[in-house]
Amino acid sequence: MTAVEKRNGELIAARTRCEHCPLRQREHFRDFDPDELDFVSQFKTGELTADAGASILVEGAHSAHLFTVLAGWAFRYKILEDGRRQILNFVMPGDLIGLQGSLMGEMQHSVEALTAVTLCVFERGRLRTLFEKYPDLAYDLTWIAAREERILDEHLLSIGRRSALERAGYLLAFLNRRARACGLVEHGKILPISQQHLADTLGLSLVHTNKTLRKLADRKLLHWRERGCEVLDEDGLCELAGWVDPVTRGRPFI
Amino acid sequence: MTAVEKRNGELIAARTRCEHCPLRQREHFRDFDPDELDFVSQFKTGELTADAGASILVEGAHSAHLFTVLAGWAFRYKILEDGRRQILNFVMPGDLIGLQGSLMGEMQHSVEALTAVTLCVFERGRLRTLFEKYPDLAYDLTWIAAREERILDEHLLSIGRRSALERAGYLLAFLNRRARACGLVEHGKILPISQQHLADTLGLSLVHTNKTLRKLADRKLLHWRERGCEVLDEDGLCELAGWVDPVTRGRPFI
DNA sequence: CGAAATCTTGAACATGATCAAGCGCGGTGG
DNA sequence: CCACCGCGCTTGATCATGTTCAAGATTTCG
Structure with a gap:
């Protein structure tokens, strides 16, 4: 093997x-x-x-x-x-x-x-x-590493200083935005992610994550179905979290 | 100006x-x-x-x-x-x-x-x-970016999943180790850092940070003096946090 | 159809936040 | 030289956010 x-x-x-x-x-x-x-x-x-x-x-x-x-x-x-x-x-x-x-x-x-x-x-x-x-290409590699660093900075801010609700809002907006940029969530597709995954990303317990997501769903910001999450209102999530994303264009890859 | x-x-x-x-x-x-x-x-x-x-x-x-x-x-x-x-x-x-x-x-x-x-x-x-x-040198730059990424990964794990006590232990061990490598804390020098800085790094409140540091001081792992922190037992802090640091040698810089 | 995930919900509990107050030390100005 | 001021540290009390425990509902899949 x-x-x-x-x-x-x-x-x-x-x-x-x-x-x-x-x-x-x-x-x-x-x-x-x-x-x-x-x-x-x-x-x-x-x-x-x-x-x-x-x-x-x-x-x-x-x-x-x-x-x-x-x-x-x-x-x-x-x-x-x-x-x-x-x-x-x-x-x-x-x-x-x-x-x-x-x-x-x-x-x-x-x-x-x-x-x-x-x-x-x-x-x-x-x-x-x-x-x-x-x-x-070497420059691109460095750029890619610096981009990952920037993302981690954001996550650290989120986990360290945002409340559970803000944190969840930020994360889902972030994921949805990235997925859209890659063409992964066109026409109402869902994020293929479980609540356990979200909990482990947010640094929260599964139970509390569930209750937090419920609040977001009640506000019509997202919808849970087929073992995944559909983001209904990305801007609403961003606003909730107080997050403004710097737009990226012509991003390198290898 | x-x-x-x-x-x-x-x-x-x-x-x-x-x-x-x-x-x-x-x-x-x-x-x-x-x-x-x-x-x-x-x-x-x-x-x-x-x-x-x-x-x-x-x-x-x-x-x-x-x-x-x-x-x-x-x-x-x-x-x-x-x-x-x-x-x-x-x-x-x-x-x-x-x-x-x-x-x-x-x-x-x-x-x-x-x-x-x-x-x-x-x-x-x-x-x-x-x-x-x-x-x-380009390679070194990428290496440096990847190193920062690795450090942020560790911090994210710490803030997301470790308790206040573990988190503080990890952070101080981490800082002390880095400072030693740079020759900044030879012969009993202190980390020139306030409890507010630590709190803002740990994602905790100032008050709770203070109480957590007190516990570490009671265990003789560190000592607070002259507006800074002296680490008395780096290994003890690592053990408390369950942290093993991958050793780095011949590290690049520019 | 049964088993295994996954999601959901309520209740009790704990960790950490917030509020409030006091202490100690170094620096500044009278 | 000393009094005062401000910053940073300390501590107790109360409160809130999030955890853990427990159990049930729902969906998926073999």
């Missing part, structure tokens, strides 16, 4: 060629020039698919790979010895995972698939070439 | 030459090769000093600069409209600030000096050259 199979996933030859990458067609993302596209095509060594609930990366592992999500949802998390879990952020198409592990040798958090997920697999060993020959 | 003077700071010609940078001499940091050192010398366009309590960077500003702390302590924070403040992380010698602003145009958090601070000032405009000509 290979490491990949242990993950309940399947490593396969690349099916989606970078030239036809569906992400590049979304205006949300920046475009490559032909030379970069060529390199990225070579950088990508395969695809990995994982079922919902499968582990993609595990804390403590010395992962040799770097991934970009091509389709599906996942989440990054850490757990304490006694099982308390904190979800750090969600991962959607275009997001990079495993950078920490690639640069610093060891993963300090785990990643789990929330839905069925397809990942582009990159060879860590070629990172050096990327930095040496493709400064624009 | 220039922007710099508004900060209660003073922009001066570089006094400390990179060739004699005191940070490079600490084994904690990685060394440059002569070529890199040469570039960094040119990249550095001056020094900024700021008094304790002065603002170094302000949320919303379009900062043109990137800084590395040469001496002193500062902290990054965000505030909500009604004044609730969350400290995101502390900044010590060797740490870089303003990367988010440099890459993405606008600062999403503020930075304030905790003690008198000396900063190396870098010209944002030359970042492009850095990425084009010095891939190792």
Whole structure:
């Protein structure tokens, strides 16, 4: 059994060629020039698919790979010895995972698939070439890391200083906005997330999360159905949380 | 009055030459090769000093600069409209600030000096050259961003899932360890931090923070004096919080 | 159809927030 | 030199937000 199979996933030859990458067609993302596209095509060594609930990366592992999500949802998390879990952020198409592990040798958090997920697999060993020959891509990598940092800053503010209601409002607005940008929640689709996931992200208990979500539902800001959450009024949620999102355009990815 | 003077700071010609940078001499940091050192010398366009309590960077500003702390302590924070403040992380010698602003145009958090601070000032405009000509430094920048991300992950876990006592234990162990690595708390020096700062980092009220610190002091883990905190038993604090720190060596900086 | 998740709700409890007041020390000005 | 002032630390009392426990409803899936 290979490491990949242990993950309940399947490593396969690349099916989606970078030239036809569906992400590049979304205006949300920046475009490559032909030379970069060529390199990225070579950088990508395969695809990995994982079922919902499968582990993609595990804390403590010395992962040799770097991934970009091509389709599906996942989440990054850490757990304490006694099982308390904190979800750090969600991962959607275009997001990079495993950078920490690639640069610093060891993963300090785990990643789990929330839905069925397809990942582009990159060879860590070629990172050096990327930095040496493709400064624009290197710049993008740094940009991506800085973006994640910004998101974590926001979450920290939220968990540290916002009330449960504000926190939940902020998180759902945040998730919905990101999902929209990736084309994941067009025409009334739901966020494929359980209340337990939200609780573990918000730093609240499951019971209190449920009661808090009920209040938001009573205010017609969201609606819970089919094991997921439909955001009805993103602006209302933002207002509740006192959150204004800095708009991002031409965002890089690899 | 220039922007710099508004900060209660003073922009001066570089006094400390990179060739004699005191940070490079600490084994904690990685060394440059002569070529890199040469570039960094040119990249550095001056020094900024700021008094304790002065603002170094302000949320919303379009900062043109990137800084590395040469001496002193500062902290990054965000505030909500009604004044609730969350400290995101502390900044010590060797740490870089303003990367988010440099890459993405606008600062999403503020930075304030905790003690008198000396900063190396870098010209944002030359970042492009850095990425084009010095891939190792570019790699370091990415590494630095990934490191900050790792730290924020830890803090998020702490605030989201640890009790007040565990949280305080973790934070003080974390700060003390970092300060030691930078040579800031040799021979019984104290962390130059008020209980209000700790409260705003922990996401707790001032009163509760005080009561929590008292418990730690009763257990002889720390000692409060001269407006600062002396950590008496770092290992004890780590154990209390259930925290094991991954050791870092040859850490990059710019 | 039964089993396993997931969501929901009420009640008792605990952790941490808020309010209020006092203390101690260093700095300032008379 | 001393009195006063202000900031930061301390402490008790009361209050509120969120946790834990317990149980039932609902949905999904084998």
